[in-house]
Amino acid sequence: MTNTHQRPLRILLAKLGMDTHTVGITIIAHALREAGMEVIFTGLKQTPEMVAAAAIQEDVDVVGISTLSAGHTRNLPKLARLLREAGAGDKLLLAGGVIPEEDRPLLEEAGVDRTFTMGSDTRDIVAYLNEWWAQQLAADA
Amino acid sequence: MDVAKELLKGTILAGARAIRWLDDGDPRGARSLAEIFPHTGKAHIIGITGPPGAGKSTLVNALISEQRRRGRRVGVIAIDPSSPFTGGAILGDRVRMGKHTLDPDVFIRSIGTRGQAGGLARSTHDACLILDAMGYDLVLVETVGVGQDEIDVVALAHTTVIVGVPGLGDEIQAVKAGLMEAGDLFVINKADRDGYEDTYRQFELMLHLRAESKALSSEHWSPPLLRAVAVKDEGIAEIVDAIDQHKAMLQHTGEFGLRSAQREREQALTLTCTEIMRSIRRNADPAILSAVEKREMDPYRASQLLIQNWQKDPDI
Structure with a gap:
């Protein structure tokens, strides 16, 4: 049955808090879909608790949070902690949007694996995810 | 673990x-x-299907709330199409079900069709078994937006709910014959919209004709036609009442277990056919296929040869 194996990367995309800027996350969703990934979109005004619960139910490999109206230094560490506590700390956690350079060490310390700030090229995000996913599949094989 | x-x-x-x-x-x-x-075979599998834009996700969201009010644990499988070109998918059904995310007695899973036609994903049946084994009392299976004959959900579900909607042009287009023949329950959603009365009459007529057909009618059940405005929670309790009545009928007649048994039997055959098809494709002699490409051999003759060759060495 090995050659019937098809394992696309699954990624959950969400926005936390009262942030309703959807242009970026929508473009990312389409770019990832066109790169052959399964994108689970949960919508806006999510809490870290909701994102963690959805990520576990969906068994995604990656959680991507778009943040453009602050709150990320509070929300993202909380999400990382909730995922770890639920036994899902192995999921890759990405953040994108308006994230000041000086906040990045704090986020990385808290468990955010990578941030993509304003002006990031969707092709770079796809390439980064493809490379990460290839490593995961190789490690699993 | x-x-x-x-x-x-x-x-x-x-x-x-x-x-x-x-x-x-x-x-x-x-x-x-x-x-x-x-440990499976207990959960009530309920299919929710209908054309794109009928409000299936919103209806599922409302049905979850009502089922939870009745104290039941709810599993949901929401299917969205995968791209046939890239294999990628945007699975967005959760957007309408956000308020149930933190309820520990609701489990929602989004699944892409991954190349499967018929309105379901290949793994839908398996996912139902898992949710059944996890102890959910019922599993709501929301299909992709379907057209005329994508009714695989009927073979999967104990109870199939067909969701129609007013104003999709020619009323009869809203829900075509295949769907009308399939449903156990009919819901016209967005019933506060213009054109509701016309759509209702069309459905009524189709159901009347169905009741007169020996092949399509049952002495135990005549499919009810219900109205709903899912976004306002209107008509939802009545839908769950009808779903419960249908389940009670299935249990009373013994059809509940019969449908489950048939489903598992069909799944065994489907898995077998899938593997055999893969094996045939894997082992097809390129020379024969190339002869067809060059029009030196017709497809029927080629097919006979491919089957004969495969039977000699099945490799399965």
Whole structure:
């Protein structure tokens, strides 16, 4: 049955808090879909608790949070902690949007694996995810 | 983590992982399924289908609330189309079900069709078994937006709900013949919209004709036609009442177990056919196919030869 194996990367995309800027996350969703990934979109005004619960139910490999109206230094560490506590700390956690350079060490310390700030090229995000996913599949094989 | 053991206890992480394995065709999925299969057959599988834009996700959201009010644990499988070109998908049904995310007695899973036609994903059946084994009382299966004959859900579900909507142009287009013949329950959603009365009359007529057909009618059940405005929670309790009545009828007549049994039997045959088809494709003699490409051999003759060759060395 090995050659019937098809394992696309699954990624959950969400926005936390009262942030309703959807242009970026929508473009990312389409770019990832066109790169052959399964994108689970949960919508806006999510809490870290909701994102963690959805990520576990969906068994995604990656959680991507778009943040453009602050709150990320509070929300993202909380999400990382909730995922770890639920036994899902192995999921890759990405953040994108308006994230000041000086906040990045704090986020990385808290468990955010990578941030993509304003002006990031969707092709770079796809390439980064493809490379990460290839490593995961190789490690699993 | 022993996935099969944990999911039988209802552990979400384990159930979610088992569904992933089965969806990916990972052999660990089939091994887990073998362990949990004897514990399945209890959950009421309810299919929700209808054309794109009928409000299926919003209706499912409202149905979850009403089922929870009645104290039932609810599993949901929401299917969206995968791209036939890239294999990618945007699975957005959760957007309408956000308020149930933190309810520990609701489990929602989005699944891409991954090339499967018919309105379901290949792993839908397996995902139903997993949710069944996890102890959910019912599983709501929301299909992709369907057209005329994508009614695979009927073979999967105990109870199929067809969702129509006013104002999709020519009323009869809203729900075509295949769907009218399939449903156990009909709901016209967005019933506060213009054109509702016309749509209602069209449905009524189709159901009347169905009742007169010996092949399509049943002495135990005549499909009710209900109205709903799912976004305002209107008509939802009545739908769940009708779903419950349908289940009671199925149990009373013994059809509940019969439908489950048929489903598993069909699944065994489907899996067999899929493997045989893959084996035939894998082993097809390129020389024969090339002869067809050059029009030196016709497809029927080629097919006979490919089958003969495969039977000599099945490699399955």
